[in-house]
Amino acid sequence: MPRMLDVSDDVRAEIGDEEADRLLAGENAPGSYDCTSCRTPGDSEQERTSTVLFIGDETAVLAFAHATCLPSQVVQVTEEQLQGAVRSINPEGVPAQAAPEQAVLGVTSGLILISGELHPALVVEPTGPIVRPGSTDIGDDFLPLLIEQGFMPVTELSSVPPVLHGWSVLLAMGQLHAVLQPGTGGGSPVAWWQAHQALQVAESWRAAANKHQQVLLFAAPVGSIGRQPREDLLRDALDKAAANGKLVAAAMPLAGT
Numbered sequence: 001m002p003r004m005l006d007v008s009d010d011v012r013a014e015i016g017d018e019e020a021d022r023l024l025a026g027e028n029a030p031g032s033y034d035c036t037s038c039r040t041p042g043d044s045e046q047e048r049t050s051t052v053l054f055i056g057d058e059t060a061v062l063a064f065a066h067a068t069c070l071p072s073q074v075v076q077v078t079e080e081q082l083q084g085a086v087r088s089i090n091p092e093g094v095p096a097q098a099a100p101e102q103a104v105l106g107v108t109s110g111l112i113l114i115s116g117e118l119h120p121a122l123v124v125e126p127t128g129p130i131v132r133p134g135s136t137d138i139g140d141d142f143l144p145l146l147i148e149q150g151f152m153p154v155t156e157l158s159s160v161p162p163v164l165h166g167w168s169v170l171l172a173m174g175q176l177h178a179v180l181q182p183g184t185g186g187g188s189p190v191a192w193w194q195a196h197q198a199l200q201v202a203e204s205w206r207a208a209a210n211k212h213q214q215v216l217l218f219a220a221p222v223g224s225i226g227r228q229p230r231e232d233l234l235r236d237a238l239d240k241a242a243a244n245g246k247l248v249a250a251a252m253p254l255a256g257t
Contacts, residue, residue: 124218142221160216179193219249
């Protein structure tokens with residue numbers, strides 16, 4: 001039975017017409033799969049499914065996603081990220097590799113008062129420890145990895161962090177879509193974090209983002225912030241994480257509206 005697959009022109013250009021046609025005919029496509037975005041099961045015979053091609057420095061991996069989560073596209077990633085994707089996606093034809101549960105980045109939006117002015121902020125906290133690619137350590141390298149990317153350690157929320165050039169926050173139609181980082185070798189920006197479904201932000205948050213034309217991004221290791229239901233509680237958690245040396249931050253230009 002033909003699969004309900006979407007193969008974008010970009011993906012077709014990379015894998016070739018012959019392979020794309022085989023996928024669309026159902027020869028090489030999986031029936032069931034785990035969505036590369038939301039990690040829940042999908043079925044290409046029952047629901048529209050996107051082909052997503054991850055391309056690293058030396059390797060490429062074809063993965064599948066619910067069309068409602070991601071459009072069919074080519075995603076440029078580093079080779080280290082691709083090896084992690086191989087372990088978590090494990091598409092047909094790729095040998096299974098034992099891997100710990102992949103940590104997911106949780107993102108919360110809120111307005112943060114700094115020097116008497118409200119700033120739009122995103123707070124990022126993983127669901128588990130982040131280890132350096134290729135490392136066998138059990139520790140958490142989330143903050144050191146971000147500091148290497150240019151994020152600054154924060155000990156108190158008394159001033160706006162410096163702008164991290166090349167990074168941006170993508171907002172479209174009042175919804176948060178992604179945090180973008182510079183592509184490898186000066187290429188197009190790639191998603192550091194991408195919402196599998198666009199996140200609605202408050203009108204006051206969007207107004208502040210449009211006013212400042214930038215967003216503050218704070219990041220902390222798992223267990224430092226937690227899901228806070230109110231902005232005052234979020235601020236208290238950020239202050240505590242900063243005082244404990246478990247917070248980094250950067251300002252990022254706003255992309256979109």
